[in-house]
Amino acid sequence: MNQIIFLDYAGVAVFAATGALAASRKQLDIIGFLFFAGLTGIGGGTVRDLILGAPVFWVQNHDYLVVCAAMAIAVYFSAHLIESRYKLLLWLDAIGLAAYCVFGAWKGLVMTGSALVAVVMGMLTATFGGILRDQIAGEPSVLMRPEIYVTAAMAGAVTFTVLDIAGLPLLLSAAPAFAVAFIIRGGAIWFGWSFPPYKSRPGRRPEDIP
C-alpha cells in the first residue's frame, strides 16, 4: 500500500493544479484558486470514497488539503509565465487521469474484491474531478472533446485490475497501467487520436425537432 499511495498524492497535486489553471483562465482571486484546486484535487476521490462507503480520504488525512492549497498558491504566482494555460491544464489532467484510474481501481478492488467495480471506480475517480472543474468553471467539458479521454482511464483501470488479479506485485501492476493510460491520453492530445464513430450524426437542437 505504501507504494501506491504515491499515485494518490500525485493525482491530487496535478488535478489541484488543473483546477488552479482553470481559476486563472477565469481571472479569479486567490481564494477562487484555492476553491478550484480543492474541488478538482479531491473531488474525484471524494465521490469514489462515498460510493465505496469508505471514510472520505481528506477528512482522515489533512495532508491532501495542504497539497491542494500549495498547488493553488504556486499556480497563482506563476500562471502569468505560462504560454498556454489550457495546454498545460490538458497535460496535467492527463497525468492526474493516469494516476487516479490506477489508484481508484486499486481501492475499488481492495474494498469490494470485484474486478468490474474496480474498473468503474478507476474510471470514475479519474474523471469526476475534471467534470466538476469544467462544470462549475463553465468550461466545455474535457469529456465532450472528440479525442479519446474516458477510454484512457478505462484502459488503465483494466490493465491494473488484470495484472493485479494475475498476481503481480503492486508496483508491477500499477506502473504499466499508469503508462498505458498516460500514453493513450497523451497520444490523444498530441496526435488528436480518436475513434471513428459508427454512422454518426449530430443531434438537432430540441426546438428544431418538429
Added chain:
Amino acid sequence: MNQIIFLDYAGVAVFAATGALAASRKQLDIIGFLFFAGLTGIGGGTVRDLILGAPVFWVQNHDYLVVCAAMAIAVYFSAHLIESRYKLLLWLDAIGLAAYCVFGAWKGLVMTGSALVAVVMGMLTATFGGILRDQIAGEPSVLMRPEIYVTAAMAGAVTFTVLDIAGLPLLLSAAPAFAVAFIIRGGAIWFGWSFPPYKSRPGRRPEDIP
C-alpha cells in the same frame, strides 16, 4: 420485494438508453456511450442510496453495470436507424421516471418509515440521473422545459406512498403509481401539458439589472 425489483432494472435500463442516446447526439465514441449510459442509468439510484445511508446498489450487485453496458452497445449500433433520437430519449426518460419514482419511494419508505422522505426520495431518484446526463452532455435540462416533469415524479411517488401506507399489497401500490407518473409525463410530452404559472415574468440577465 421480488416484484418491485423489476422496476429497478427497468429504470436502470431505460435511463441507460437515454444516456446512450445523449452520447449519440453528441457523436461520442463507444466508450462515451458506456460512460453516459452508466452515469444516467445508475446516477439517480446512487444519490438515493448515499442519502439513505444504504450500500450503493450497483457496488452490491454488478448486474446493473452489465445492463448499462448492454444498453450502451445496443444504442451504439442502432441509433442511426432512429428518426428522432431526442423524442425517443424523452419517451424512455418518461418510462424511467415512472419506474424510478415508485422504486425510490418504496426504498425510502422501507429504510426510513417516513412518508415525506419517501416522496422526496422518489422525486430525487427519478430526476437525478437525467439531471447528470443533461448537465454533463451540455444539453438544456429536461427539468427546465415548460411541460410538466417533476410533477409527474411527485404524483407517482405520492400515489405509491399513500397506497402502500393504506396497506395495499406491493403490486397494487406500485402499478397504479407507475401508471399515474407515466400518464402525466406522457401527456406532458404528447399534448404539451403545463401548469399556468402565477403572474410570471422572465428573469433579466444579471448584467442588465441596474
Added chain:
Amino acid sequence: MNQIIFLDYAGVAVFAATGALAASRKQLDIIGFLFFAGLTGIGGGTVRDLILGAPVFWVQNHDYLVVCAAMAIAVYFSAHLIESRYKLLLWLDAIGLAAYCVFGAWKGLVMTGSALVAVVMGMLTATFGGILRDQIAGEPSVLMRPEIYVTAAMAGAVTFTVLDIAGLPLLLSAAPAFAVAFIIRGGAIWFGWSFPPYKSRPGRRPEDIP
C-alpha cells in the same frame, strides 16, 4: 447546540428562498419552485453530511423539508411583487452563506476535531447549495462573479473555528463569525468589493489555441 441550530434553520430557509427565486426567474410552475427550494435549501448540508459520514440531516428531521416547502410557496405567491428578484436572491444568498459557513464549520469541528476540516466544511456547506441551484437552473454561477464570494465563507468559517478553539462560548464564536461573513459578502454586493488579481489575463477559447 440548541443555540446554533437556529443558524441551520435560517440557512435552509433563506437558501430555499433563493432556489424559489431562481425558479421564478425561469418561470417554472409551483412544483419547480418546490424542487429548486429543496435543492438549494438542503443541497449544501447534504453534501456536508455525506462527506462527514453523518446521517443526512433532513432524513433524520423532516422539519427541514417543511421549511423548504413553505418558502417555495411563499415565494411563488409573492415573487411578482418584487422589483428585482436577482438582487433579492443575492442578498438572501449572502445571509445563507453567513449562516451556513458557521454551522458547517461547527459541525465539521464537532465531528472531526480538525480545524482545517472545519474550515473546508464551512466553505463547502455555504457554497454548494448555490452551486447546485445555478448549475441546474442554467444561471451564471455566483462563484464566477468578480466580487468576493468564497472569501466571505472562508473568513466566517475561520473566525468561528479560531474563536471556538480559543474556548469562547458557542454564541460568542458564532455571532461574530456570522457578522464577518455577512459584512464581507454584503460589502462585495453593495460596493463591488473584489481582490485585485495578480498579473491576470483571460483564458482563450480552446478552439482559438494553436
